[in-house]
Amino acid sequence: LEEALPVTMQIDDQERFPAVSMVLVIDRSGSMGEREGGVTKIQLAAEGAVRALELLNDFDEMTLITVDEAPDEIIGPVTAANRDEAINRMRELGAGGGGIFVRAGMEAAAEVLANSDNPVKHIIVLADGADSEQKEGVPELIEQLTADGITVSMVSIGAGPDTPWLQKMAELGGGRFHFTDQAANLPQIFTQETVAIQRNYVIEERFFPTQTAPHPILTGITATPPLYGYVGTSDRATARTPLVTHLGDPLLATWQYGLGRSVAWTSDATTRWAREWVDWDGFATFWNQAVRWAFGARPAGGLAASVRYDDGTAVLTVDAQVDGQYRSDLDLTANVVGPAGETQAVELRPVAPGRYEGTFTPTGEGAYFVGVGTAAGDDVAGDALQTTAGWVLGYSPEYAALDDNPALLASLAQTTGGRTLTVGDDAMAAVFAHDLAAPPARQPIWPWLTLVAALLLPLDVAARRLQMTRRDWARAEQWLRSRIPGRRPPVMEPERPAGMAQLLRAKEKTAGELRAADDDLRTMPAASPAGSAPSPSMDQKPADTRADTESRPEVENLADAPPRTAAEEEGTLAARLRKRRGG
Structure with a gap:
């Protein structure tokens, strides 16, 4: 939602919202390897650290320290420059062994914060309520940290003998104590801690809004009652802020987002901060004009364009009204930009008092942009009339049929050899039952026949070109028998030369x-x-x-x-x- 708003939730004013250095000390003992809903506790704790990191401003920094019997892995300090890399490392964390040594983890956190120049420093310790070890010297260490302006919050996961001690350490460190018996709550707890140490973005003070520029939302409004609070934000570079607070923060901000408009009101519309606005005579006018501007409604005078689809043709209708009078003598021009960027000129003709119509043929499904205005030199009271409108051509109208048609479904089932199922558990099981006979499939055999013909071709040539005598067949038989294991080939009489045989x-x-x-x-x-x-x-x-x-x-x-x-x-x-x- 923030992407579409004309304001951001981060404030870049370091004088009012100083930079923060935060250290998360997370238990990495063997108990953090247990699973909740298919996810280990250490993974849920790492996800909480990721969310806390995403909430920090660009000038803030955070360090993650995993501890079992000693500080195991230190990720950070993390800033906006290396945030993505740190998030990937956090999501790869796994559980270790033993219990958590609290003093060793807090000493490592104190060493990290000693190298930071940010004015706000905070430590969050996540420990097992039943397996927190090395508690000796922790109170003295926390007193030293608080003396240096560092606050400490404790999170106990699971109830145990160490839970009261963790709560006492949180009170000693000037922070907050959180208890949860489910690791799935850790992301929410870390988020709350991060918001709390970033200073309170909720400013609850009595002030009068200041108008910085005219705006259609403020038409006819010259003065407003006071407000008693708002949420601090920063306006975007292309946003308009017609109303600001006494500290210069945006109160009413607007901008163009895509083809639409977006409005941000950083106060409220109830009796908490706007109790005097609720009784104000201009309260309804203000919100009516804000909604009309956001929806792009036309003012009392000017041009208003709309498009309707009728049997393959789009009809463009334009209503012209100037000073409350319908104008049918205007020379209007219209251009339609299609989804692919092509432009069509539409001729508009008067069809009723103050109403003009024209048609164009859509080129395909998608969004169309329509621009309408008076021709050059055709001014009305010195001002040219112009308006824009958008129109989207969806799919075929048959997709808009939302009523059921049991007769059609039964006919389809009968035609295709299926069956009609009624709603129920048995019907749902029958939908996924694999009891349908597979249809016969045909497969061409000409590749196999071609292969056989290619293999038989050399044999055919040999049979027609070579002359085989009995002795040749006997030799072939002897060769085959010699290749059979265990068979002794027959001894053949050696062949005599042809000349000797003749003699x-x-x-x-x-x-x-x-x-x-x-x-x-x-x-x-x-x-x-x-x-x-x-x-x-x-x-x-x-x-x-x-x-x-x-x-x-x-x-x-x-x-x-x-x-x-x-x-x-x-x-x-x-x-x-x-x-x-x-x-």
């Missing part, structure tokens, strides 16, 4: 021909004298001879065979072969 086949063919010729020779009568046997052929192997002899048991010996004639012997195949070899 072996020729040799076997020749040996077969010789065996056949020898068989013929053995079956024919011998031509040599009795008792002599033909000499075996040089090419005939003894093994082959023995085999042929054994295969014919009826011929026991070649000598017993009948001899062949010379013509028979010469006509045999063996004879011809011998002759061919001899010749």
